[in-house]
Amino acid sequence: MGSVIKVTCLEKSYGSLPVLQKLSLEVHKGEVVALIGSSGSGNSTILRCMAGLEEIQNGDITINGRSLKTLQKGYYGIGMVFQSFNLFPHYTVGNNIMKPCMTIRKMPKELAYEKAMALLEKVHLVDKFHEYPNNLSGGQKQRVAIARALAMEPEIMLFDEPTSSLDPELAHEVFATIKDLAKEGMTMIIVTHQIEAIKHFATRIIFLHNGKIEADGTPHYILQECPNPNLQAFLRRVEFDDL
């Protein structure tokens, strides 16, 4: 399997505070990678760098072999789902999906409509087509955000703590949608603290500590066997937080 995204010696700091330190990472087609770690360990920053939302100070990120530095404008095959949904509030649910298709992909309206309907069916929200995001629950908003990102036919989907602002029931809805995508073979990177939910469908878990990868392996290895003390401490803390 070829790598969809490759991060090489990525360095990023905010002022004098280093956030990512010579971080290298490769994600292959069809992989579902969960990025875990304490807040401030750099998880979200990696995603933001991949999505072009943060300037890369040192190192490189390539998508299907093409450097992000040369792909700064337009859509380059990365779908991003945010913690705070970031749906466009002035568009209906349908238009949140259709408008980017029509504006960016120059899709005819009829085709964009069909695509929006198909995607809303996928996330079980067809009946919300004409609603404004403000009338949706958090879980529904996040599923629309996923549908909107999918509408652009991304090579890889990035999820930045997609369920952090949701209560457990709504978080379950969103994870069910992500799980469906995993079954379809979508390449995904998910930053989350909800390890219990992700461990059943992630193919790989990466643990970050102070901007460095400290552990990388299958969910079984990371959660049961990896001896890394920082990971052990983190897992104990997460378990305690979940109680």
Add this chain to the structure above:
Amino acid sequence: MRDLDFSIMIQFIPMIGDAIVVVLTVGIFSFIFALLIAIVVGILRSGNLPKPIKFILASYVELVRGTPLLVQLFVFYYGLPAFGIKVPPIESAIITMSLNSGAYFSEIVRGAIMSVEKGQYEAAKTLGYSKLQTSLYIVLPQAMRIAIPSFMNGFSTMIKETSMVSVLPVIELLRLGNQIYAITFRPFEIYLTLAGIYFCMTYPMTFFAKWLERRFSKWVA
């Protein structure tokens, strides 16, 4: 003390009608041009522009806000002919009021743009929107909803400010009132009538503003 007699105004109704047309012409055209100026200046000032351009735009806004409209009208109409630029009075009034209100409105636009969440820009960027597309399709519609009440308030103010145009040779309501006063010496009836006319022109704006606000706020609970 003498009795009030509003019937003295009846004979001036045709002239009052003409003056109302002047007020609305100056008010509406100035408002439209001010809006256009405000949107352009507001967007430019909230973006990342080279310092000299930012300085020029900031100077325009501060200069206009720091000087009275009356003085600006004098400078434009009476001052510019000294440099060979002669603009007719109504056009002078429209240009001056557009520039004046454009500066104030641009700050409303800038504030409204800055109140749009950062996440909206980020979502647009990850979907492949260019900066211009993000401004036009994502940020401006949201900013306009925030700005509408202030704009509508600004329009009412502009209609009332047209009374300042009376310093130019333009027969608008206040200047006409002064002329009627010179004939009838009935100030209370005249100026009270004028106040009523201004009120009738601006009050319906509150209903229009509410309708517009509702229309632009469909997506807000």
